[in-house]
Amino acid sequence: MEFVIISGMSGAGKSQAASIMEDMGFFCVDNLPAPLIPKFAELGMAGTGEYERVVLVTDIRGGTRFDSLFRALDDLKNMKCDYRILFMDAADATIIKRYKETRRSHPLAEESDSLEQAIQMERAMLAPLRQRAEHIIDTTNLSTAKLKGMLRQQFARGGSGDGALEVRVLSFGFKYGAPMEADLVFDVRFLPNPYYVPELRAHTGLDQGVRDYVFGGGQADEFMKRLGDLIAWLLPRYVEEGKTALVIGVGCTGGHHRSVAIAHSLAELIRTLGYPVSESHRDMGRN
Secondary structure, three states, X not given: OEEEEEEEOOOOOHHHHHHHHHHOXXXXXXXXXXXXXXXXXXXXHOOOOOOOEEEEEOOHHHOOOOHHHHHHHHHHHHOOOOEEEEEEEOOHHHXXXXXXXXXXOOOOHHHOOOHHHHHHHHHHHHHHHHHHOOEEXXXXXXXXXXXXXXXXXHHOOOOOXXXXXXXXXXXXXXXXXXXXXXXXXXXXOOOOOHHHOHHXXXXXXXXXXXXXXXXXXXXHHHHHHHHHHHHHHHHHHHHHOOOOEEEEEEEEOOOOOHHHHHHHHHHHHHHHOOOOEEEEEOOOOOO
8 A cells, every 4th residue: 555645835735746646546535634544544454455545635724733643643653554745845935925826815824913924833833744754845936747747756656657758659641741649740751762662662661671771871870869869868858847648750751661660760769768658650551
């Protein structure tokens, strides 16, 4: 059982983090009273599989002063339930700005004279919990995409593909139109065209003879080297931004020869970089 407790400053992005983790396959419960946390963990540890990955969001909305939460955490430890605490934080000025934009009241508004004082009170209350957190994310200057990327890096299930960037390499013919789903498109019509070689015309870029012809002049090798450097640089940055799917289009005139050969080589290159990749050839079977 994977058990994550999200807490932190009001306005720092706890609900947003929980929503992202729900998309990652976690079962999320918002504002569960602290005394019920061990009971919920016990249910998850029963082994039914329904609550294999759980996120609990807890904060001061329920009047929690966190003594009860610390007792609940001690109970989890005694139960041998492994858990991690994710603490969401942000600068005071950022939290104030967010509250003004949403026009919501701070949970401690009735106990303080100003929003600034409420934030300071909350920060003092949460300090012991922040010290116990395994993960701290400051959302002051963090976009939603960046937050998604950080959460996927920290909480993606190893080996399951969760959070991994899945790449699809698609060859196509420009005469039939560029694929609308492509995020990146590369035009390889500058390469020598096997179509004009009678003995190669009926073959495709998956056949060795066509591949040898396409790569025979040296231009394709140079192109693949430069393209490989670009892709190796780009993919980690897409992951960082939280992107989970990428479609790369490779086009030639008819989609039979050059684009197929290059797309196949590109898919093999991406595979060596450690990313899940599939290849498809949209127009290879067209006349």
